[in-house]
Amino acid sequence: MELHIRHLTHSFALTEVLSDINLDLHAGETLALVGPSGCGKSTLLHIVAGLLRPSEGTLESSFRGIGCMFQQPRLMPWKNVVDNIALGLKGLGIPAGSRRRQGAALALRMGLLERDMDKFPYELSGGMQSRVALARALATRPDLLLLDEPFAALDVGLRHELYGVLREQVRGTGAAVLMITHDLMEAVRLADRLLLMAPHPGRVLREFMVPRLQERRSDDWIYGQTGRLMRIREVRECFGLPLQREEGDHEADPTAADDGGVPGGMDDGVRALTGASANCAAPHGHRGGCVA
Numbered sequence: 061m062e063l064h065i066r067h068l069t070h071s072f073a074l075t076e077v078l079s080d081i082n083l084d085l086h087a088g089e090t091l092a093l094v095g096p097s098g099c100g101k102s103t104l105l106h107i108v109a110g111l112l113r114p115s116e117g118t119l120e121s122s123f124r125g126i127g128c129m130f131q132q133p134r135l136m137p138w139k140n141v142v143d144n145i146a147l148g149l150k151g152l153g154i155p156a157g158s159r160r161r162q163g164a165a166l167a168l169r170m171g172l173l174e175r176d177m178d179k180f181p182y183e184l185s186g187g188m189q190s191r192v193a194l195a196r197a198l199a200t201r202p203d204l205l206l207l208d209e210p211f212a213a214l215d216v217g218l219r220h221e222l223y224g225v226l227r228e229q230v231r232g233t234g235a236a237v238l239m240i241t242h243d244l245m246e247a248v249r250l251a252d253r254l255l256l257m258a259p260h261p262g263r264v265l266r267e268f269m270v271p272r273l274q275e276r277r278s279d280d281w282i283y284g285q286t287g288r289l290m291r292i293r294e295v296r297e298c299f300g301l302p303l304q305r306e307e308g309d310h311e312a313d314p315t316a317a318d319d320g321g322v323p324g325g326m327d328d329g330v331r332a333l334t335g336a337s338a339n340c341a342a343p344h345g346h347r348g349g350c351v352a
């Protein structure tokens with residue numbers, strides 16, 4: 061199962077918000093879209109979800125089931141927690157009793173409590189609503205998950221717990237994940253690849269890969285790799301961060317040897333794949349070559 065996007069462009073009225081987007085996603089892979097507000101990440105996700113038709117370009121997908129979680133939880137106000145989570149299961153022909161059991165089990169995995177099961181969305185905090193929305197996206201065990209800032213409303217403890225739930229689900233189903241996050245550290249923790257997007261119009265500036273296996277990514281390693289990313293000029297410029305170097309800082313080089321002490325000296329740290337189209341002629345999907 062795979063998704064291929066080629067030369068995708070999208071405009072709202074006369075404003076081009078996405079320009080020449082190329083993207084590949086395969087089963088079992090997690091791809092994080094990162095970039096400043098307004099660079100078109102959600103628009104791209106909506107297009108992949110089939111909610112928007114791109115102005116130009118092609119999108120080919122062989123994924124069969126899509127689970128979505130958008131920025132707004134979009135829960136059904138007249139359904140309680142369990143029924144919101146189990147919404148998609150009805151379409152799969154699962155009987156009501158079993159739907160409720162599966163919905164309740166997922167709610168518990170999301171850290172919700174027995175007493176929350178019958179609550180309606182207006183009775184839930186923002187974080188609880190987003191957990192219900194994430195549970196709903198996972199419930200049908202889709203082979204493609206589209207997640208727009210799924211952990212944004214959660215405290216750090218819950219985040220960690222739900223990272224585990226997502227990882228477990230991906231491992232169990234072999235699903236591909238296309239996720240948006242504003243948190244670079246989260247992207248380094250969860251993704252196999254990162255697409256750095258820039259605005260006006262929204263475009264892919266650079267692609268990074270994170271070769272290290274997720275279970276081997278310790279907090280220290282993640283902090284270190286995020287620090288490396290944050291020192292790359294293009295990343296700083298993209299987020300409007302000041303271009304200053306502190307004494308003792310090294311020029312950022314995402315291909316540099318990993319500082320996590322990998323046995324055998326193998327480098328599995330974050331590394332740049334394709335470069336900015338302006339200064340790198342490598343076609344999309346080319347591995348290696350262009351570095352920061």
Ligand SMILES: Nc1ncnc2c1ncn2[C@@H]1O[C@H](COP(=O)(O)OP(=O)(O)OP(=O)(O)O)[C@@H](O)[C@H]1O
Binds near residue numbers: 096097104
């Ligand atoms: N339905 C719409 N009609 C007109 N313009 C839109 C519409 N949806 C989004 N836009 C515009 O498209 C651009 C990209 O928006 P989008 O929500 O995709 O960005 P984003 O990168 O997801 O932002 P954020 O990180 O703040 O969520 C913005 O300039 C936004 O104003």
